[in-house]
Amino acid sequence: QVQLVESGGGLVQAGDSLTLSCAASGRTVSGYHMGWFRQAPGKEREFVAGITWSGGSTRYADSVKGRFTISRDNAQNTVYLQMNSLKPEDTAVYYCAASDYVTRYALTSTWDYWGQGTQVTVSS
Secondary structure, eight states: OOEEEEEEEEETTTTEEEEEEEEEEEOOTTTSEEEEEEETTTTTOOOEEETTTTSSSSEEEEETTTTEEEEEETTTTTEEEEEEEGGGGGGGGEEEEESOOOOOTTTTGOOOOOOOOEEEEEEE
């Protein structure tokens, strides 16, 4: 079993930056794909970013490409999401996900483990 705990959320203004962290425990996730999703009120959970186990390849949703950066530190069993130039439409609960096998990063059903989420609110 893998436990994921997100942190770093908060209330910021449009244009600000924020870095989310996801700490994994239970087992090392160095061999796992890691991802970030978000869910706004009344909307479905959507893919934000994903990273392969080695960190050598990343994927991003078009809506965050160029503004968000996903990275990982396997020694620390932690994955990060650096968010720059935040917009009010980025407001959501952000979730971390892990899986040892991913068919398609944007597919929520392919991810095995999920964190509880951290709230990000961007005011205009």
